[in-house]
Amino acid sequence: MKLYEFARAPNPRRVRFFMAEKGIDLATIERPQIDIAAGENLSEAFRQKNPMGGVPVLELDDGTCISETMAICRYFEAIDPTPALLGSTALEQATIEMWNRRMEFNLLLPIAMAFRHTTGHFADRETVFPEYGKDSAENALKTLNFLDTHLAKQPFIAGKAFSVADITAVVSIDFARIIKFRPDAEQHANVLAWHTRISERAAASV
Ligand SMILES: N[C@@H](CCC(=O)N[C@@H](CS)C(=O)NCC(=O)O)C(=O)O
Numbered sequence: 001m002k003l004y005e006f007a008r009a010p011n012p013r014r015v016r017f018f019m020a021e022k023g024i025d026l027a028t029i030e031r032p033q034i035d036i037a038a039g040e041n042l043s044e045a046f047r048q049k050n051p052m053g054g055v056p057v058l059e060l061d062d063g064t065c066i067s068e069t070m071a072i073c074r075y076f077e078a079i080d081p082t083p084a085l086l087g088s089t090a091l092e093q094a095t096i097e098m099w100n101r102r103m104e105f106n107l108l109l110p111i112a113m114a115f116r117h118t119t120g121h122f123a124d125r126e127t128v129f130p131e132y133g134k135d136s137a138e139n140a141l142k143t144l145n146f147l148d149t150h151l152a153k154q155p156f157i158a159g160k161a162f163s164v165a166d167i168t169a170v171v172s173i174d175f176a177r178i179i180k181f182r183p184d185a186e187q188h189a190n191v192l193a194w195h196t197r198i199s200e201r202a203a204a205s206v
Contacts, residue, residue: 020203
């Protein structure tokens with residue numbers, strides 16, 4: 001199998017983190033780098049693998065391509081359910097799905113929009129709205145404020161156990177450094193303590 005990715009981008013890191021938590025040795029996986037800054041992901045050849053043009057894409061040995069970060073994670077969870085990163089019981093699965101979607105829509109998305117619309121990084125392929133970028137950063141900050149209260153009550157985003165929701169949130173926060181958006185030592189002490197714990201996991205550094 002091959003994982004088409006761009007090492008610096010957040011969604012590919014979510015998949016690498018997930019795979020490493022599953023005990024997959026990433027050194028054994030071919031990982032072609034698709035330079036999204038140069039627009040390689042928009043080429044006709046890459047769109048054959050993912051018509052939406054984004055990374056990551058997992059290509060199986062028979063040539064089947066799976067894109068969408070969570071679809072790839074679900075594939076690995078189905079192959080090897082232990083450790084369960086998407087939950088085991090119906091309630092755990094629903095709770096983790098709920099929190100992961102919240103982290104995608106209320107943290108990763110606004111951070112990505114803040115990056116794209118304040119820096120104009122992808123001005124070659126989209127209209128840049130700086131005001132929207134600023135507003136997105138404010139929305140991401142509201143989520144951090146909320147998370148600080150949330151993480152005062154429980155050790156992980158989705159409850160008592162580490163899950164994909166923690167991966168999504170930590171990767172989003174780390175990516176946000178690119179626009180100098182960081183949790184604040186006073187305002188977000190619980191977020192920072194949780195972030196330190198998650199970052200100490202071996203899989204966080206792949
Ligand atoms: N919904 C997709 C999003 C994929 C995506 O947008 N990836 C970014 C990198 S994190 C990308 O390829 N951006 C390049 C572009 O938008 O042209 C997923 O969950 O994997």
